Amino acid sequence: MSLSLSALPTRAARWSATHPWRAIGAWLAFVVIAVGLAATIPTNEVEDADYRIGESGRAGALIEEAGLDDPPSESVLVRARSGELDGAMGSAAAAEVAERMRTAPGVAGVGDAVPSADGTALLVPVELTADDVDAAPLLDVTAAVQDAHPDLVIAQAGDVTIDEAINERVGEDLRAAEFISLPITLVLMLLAFGALIAAGLPVLLAATSVAATIGISAPISWLVPAESTVLSMIVLIGMAVGVDYSLFYLKRERQERAAGRSTLDAVAIAAETSGHAILVSGGAVIAALAGLFVLSDVTFNSLATGAILVVAVAVLGSITVLPALLVKLGRWVDRPRLPLLWRLTRRVPTGTVSGRILGPVVRHPVVALVVSSIGIIALAVPAFGMKTHQASIETLPADIPAVQTLRSITKAFPAEGTAAQVVVAGAEPAAARSALEELAAAAGAGDDFATEGAEVRTSEDGGTSVVDLPLPYEEADDRATKAIKRLRADLAPAALDGLGAGSSWAVGGGAAESLDRLDLRTERMPLLLGFVLLLTMVMMMLAFRSVLLGIVSTVLNLASVGVAFGLLSVVFQHGVGESLLDFTSPGFVIEWIPIFVLVVLVGLSMDYHVFVLSRIRELIDRGLPAREAVHRGIADTAGVITSAAAVMVSVFAIFATLSMMEMKMMGVGLAAAILIDATVIRLVVLPAVLILLGERAWPRRRGPSEPMVSAALPEEGLVTTGH
Structure with a gap:
């Protein structure tokens, strides 16, 4: 009989718990073999030619x-x-x-x-x-x-x-982020659990998942070439989902043990509830990340591949080695205890704080929904005026000596800045040279090009000629974009279209490449957004068998993305908070940041969303009315969501303090959006919407049932440290 997807976490947990040393040994062997692959197989890295797109690429x-x-x-x-x-x-x-x-x-x-x-x-x-x-x-x-x-x-x-200089600064930034983020993560886990082993397990699983994925990425790179930033993406996403999944699983297991269940029963219930939620949310994260392939960009293909691999590995570890470790540790998972933190975590019952926040929302859902929606819309409105552009000298840290010098050079020598390159192939050499000289003269007659002294260069075989046409503008200047468009649409056709059959021409250079990338991203962004939102909506419909829940999930994801884009626009395009974050606004958002923020934010927010909905679904299946199930389900899970979000917000906030503009944009966009998503959207908007929908959001409800003790694992043959 085939294994159903919904039963996979329980079956995997049952096997791991009945064969704990085999599960732990298999995981360690997997990690060691994977790391060994990286040591024996060279990584196939992206080449410069792989970045070429459009006319500038030709x-x-x-x-x-x-x-x-x-x-x-x-x-x-x-x-x-x-x-x-x-x-x-x-x-x-x-x-x-x-x-x-x-x-x-x-x-x-x-x-x-x-x-x-x-x-x-x-x-x-x-x-x-x-x-x-x-x-x-x-x-x-x-x-x-x-x-x-x-x-x-x-x-x-x-x-x-x-x-x-840039590579050195990026390395320094990433090392600083890693050095600070690990102890912060451990401290937050200690605050969540009050015990060293319980706090260390999520970090351990996340770290081993990252290590294994980095190893697997070496052979995979021969199918999808690896971009230089893919390792950072693997670490970032791997630590995020690895900690989240372990936290969800471990919190539920501890909750069931606190209710008097044995370690085996607690692991079984955690597998059937949190384990199932992990599987669904992992699929949702992978679906969101897969949207990057829509862009047909070598960088995003590499980032998507690495991120999808690390999410899959983290899910595998969460439903296999984690149950085995919990069974072997038993109640030792709560040792050694930190007395003050332990008493604090035990004295504050689950849902105490969030329950007080939820009370007014449950009593007045319409008011809560209207007020929170107004705030979200206000934050999202600036996104409609967001301007994006490729990273340039303006986005580099000004304290790097080479950057200071380059800015001085481009100011004193405009021709050393950005330039358009017009290339002609397949034409008679003399005719091509004459046409390009005519083009340079026509371009220099206006204010957009500084063509004095421009020389036509011809290849040794005479088949190709090229001329450089410097622009007296910064690459990110709108005037540079307009100049390239005019060159392509008017000046170049007028001078080069008459060169005869078999000839071809193209306009390239830095400004042209930026324009081509912007055009491609503008064209593909709606497809990416539609793909991610539609696929996650379908997954929610299938997971919870509810069209309404699928639509609600999509709308909430769209709200989170709108808030992130709006904040990016306000801070980095309009310069709000420059002195606080120590940067000078370039007047735009670096073009790949919104795409990256979109997929990562949707992925991480789906983690929280699935975990909350799974708990509510569980309570409704036990027979609770929808209103009570929503109130209790969100109150029960709010602490876990808050702990997981606190880790992510803290880590991304560290990135906001780094010197590279890309790091700042990524950190601000994700930290602020996840904070709002885990608080306003999950604690106010979601419960208000679900209460207003009532029973209609939860079709095919089963009859009342007791907690899923029937799924408990057989104790025969097990050696545990406590029950």
Whole structure:
């Protein structure tokens, strides 16, 4: 007979509890083997070409195939500390930079110093031999020249130094977050349980799930290439759901033991109730994360794969090794106790605080729903004006020296900033050159392009030509976007469409790539949102056999997402709270953040939602009226939800204090949204809606029944430490 999905947690718990050492040993072997895979199988990482999309991607591919792509480079800026640069002093310093750089390792050549238009600076271009050149010797040269010319400012920035500085800062940020988040998680678990072992189990399961997933990701990367940020995604999601699932399971097991049941009965009931909720919520999280594949983006494909794997592993551990550990530990799971915290957790009955909050909601559901909805709508309204853009120099931490230098370079030398690249392939070389020169002249006639001195470069075989058209704007400036659109729609067709059959052209470059990404995300975002909400709605309908509950789940998810997007817009686009969070508003939200926040928030909120609804369903199946079941079910689960949400809010709040803008946006969006979701939405909106719906939300109710002791595990052959 086939194993039904609803019976899977109970069957898995029964086997694990009757064979605890086998279950524990199998889990440890799984983790060790998985970690071993990472040590023996190299990770297949995403390549630069994988990021190409749209017309800018075609342009990049044509340029690379023709060997016309710009080599990696660094730039050394020489300027006065104030006012105009003394010509003789500047030239001497620039000459010294060039002389020293020519003998530095990794340098292919040094160009002539270029003066700025306003005479305040000189720029020494340094061409490198490869992308992975060590920047340290180059920075040593720059520092030595600076020491020799203390009256000048001599600084360096470029492809290698910017990348190294950003990677170093990201690593520092993530290490700081991990270092702080682990003890905070343990402290919150101690507050929830009052005992060391009980507090450590959720963290242990989450950590082993993350370790196993990182190992499995190595061979999986040969099917879906791994992006550099996927490990952070695995850690973030893995710790979140791992702690949540263990917390749900362990809290229910302790609750049943406190009611006088044996360890075996308590584990069985936890498996049939919380275990089933974990399975459903895990499926909902996976469904939300699967929506990332809709974007057809190499970064999100990698993030989705890693996150889905770690959720699946965390669910597996929660319904297998966790019951085995609980049976072996018995009442020792509540040891060693921290006297003060233990007494506090025992003296405050389940649902005491939340019950007082729920009382007015139960008595006046219409008023509660109207007032809370007004607040949620007010927070969500700014989301309709949210502006997104790709990360740029404006979003990098200003305290990084290379970033400061790059900003100074782009200010003094606009041509060194963003530029459009127009490439022509398949045309007669002379005709292509003439057409591109004509295009550069037409573009330079307006204010959008600084094309003076623009040169057409042609490949060795003459089949491809390219010209760079610098823009005098920041990449995130709306004027840069308008300039690229005008170039593609008017200027380029007028100059290049007459090159004849077999020829093709494309507009690329940084600003064009940002535009193409924005267009793709704008086009796919409704599909992503619809996919995630529709799939989670269907899962709720199937899990609870209620169309109304499916619709309610979708509306509440949409409310949480709206609040998150609204807060992101208010804080980062409009700059509210800049001084508090120590950042300068770029005037937009980094384009991948709303997508990331959407799927993670829906996934985590579904954890709480399923756990609450499962408890209410259980009480209704025992014969309680819907109003009483809603009141008691939410009161019973509020403490667990609050503990789980407190962990997530604390961890994400840590990210909000980090220096990288992406980390801040992710932290603020998720921390604030989860806080509101776990309080206002779960304690006010949800009970008010369910009370107003009444019995209609819970079809096919079974007759009254006693708690599910019949599911208790047989004690024969078990060795436990307590009952």
